Amino acid sequence: MGLIWEISLAEFVFVTLILGGGAAWMAGRAIAGAWEPMWKTALWMIPLAAAVRFIHFALFSGSLLTLHFYLVDLVILIALGLAGHRSTLATRMVRQYGWMLERAGPFGWREKRDGA
Secondary structure, three states: OOOOOOOOHHHHHHHHHHHHHHHHHHHHHHHHHOOOOHHHHHHHHHHHHHHHHHHHHHHHOOOOOOHHHHHHHHHHHHHHHHHHHHHHHHHHHHHHOOOOEEEOOOOOEEEOOOOO
C-alpha cells in the first residue's frame, strides 16, 4: 500500500489516470470550448473525483470514504482537467485571433512578432 495508490499500481493507473484522467481532460476541453474560466474546470473535478473513488470501491474493493485517496485523485484530476482546458483555450485563441496571436507551446500563445 502506497501513499498514492491504495490496492495496486495497475489499478491506480487504469482507474485514476486512464479513466478519470481521460474524463478530466475531456471535461476541461468542453469547459474551455464554452469559453468558461479555469476555476469551473477545477470545480467540476470534485464530483468526478467522487466517481473515480466509487469505481475504485466497486470494481477493485478499494475504500470509498477515504479522504486521503480522494484528495490524491482530486489533485490528479484537477491537474489533468486544467491541462486540457489550457490546451484547448490556446488552440481556440490562436484560431480565433490568428491575425494577432501565434502558438507558444502546447499551453500558451503570444502576440505575433513582426518580420518573423
